[in-house]
Amino acid sequence: xxxxxxxxxxxxxxxxxxxxxxxxxxxxxEQGKPPTSVPASRLETPLEKTEPETPSxxxxxxxVADPEQLSTEQTATDIYNELGPDVTxxxxxxxxxxxxxxxxxxxxLGGILGLIYYFYE
Numbered sequence: 001x002x003x004x005x006x007x008x009x010x011x012x013x014x015x016x017x018x019x020x021x022x023x024x025x026x027x028x029x030e031q032g033k034p035p036t037s038v039p040a041s042r043l044e045t046p047l048e049k050t051e052p053e054t055p056s057x058x059x060x061x062x063x064v065a066d067p068e069q070l071s072t073e074q075t076a077t078d079i080y081n082e083l084g085p086d087v088t089x090x091x092x093x094x095x096x097x098x099x100x101x102x103x104x105x106x107x108x109l110g111g112i113l114g115l116i117y118y119f120y121e
Contacts, residue, residue: 028034
């Protein structure tokens with residue numbers, strides 16, 4: 001008949017067998033039995049090694065803080081607060097933007113309703 005269909009059916013059978021083997025291994029693990037040898041999953045096969053792409057534009061590393069300038073009392077939170085993103089201003093900026101969008105939307109909707117009222121009266 002069709003060899004493509006036969007290939008697909010055998011592939012599905014192999015996948016189901018892998019799953020059944022995995023289930024058997026998990027059941028044995030839960031029962032405290034020693035694990036049986038399970039064939040390696042198709043997902044565990046190593047990927048082909050490729051050479052990393054070199055960037056076309058040279059990348060300069062970011063400057064690192066001088067460890068001598070940091071005191072021993074500083075914690076990771078202090079360093080993050082000093083060098084990390086300023087989340088208080090970004091949160092306030094988001095609130096202001098939402099308020100501005102709401103005001104503009106209300107003005108536009110009011111203008112449209114005013115024009116409709118003007119033309120139909």
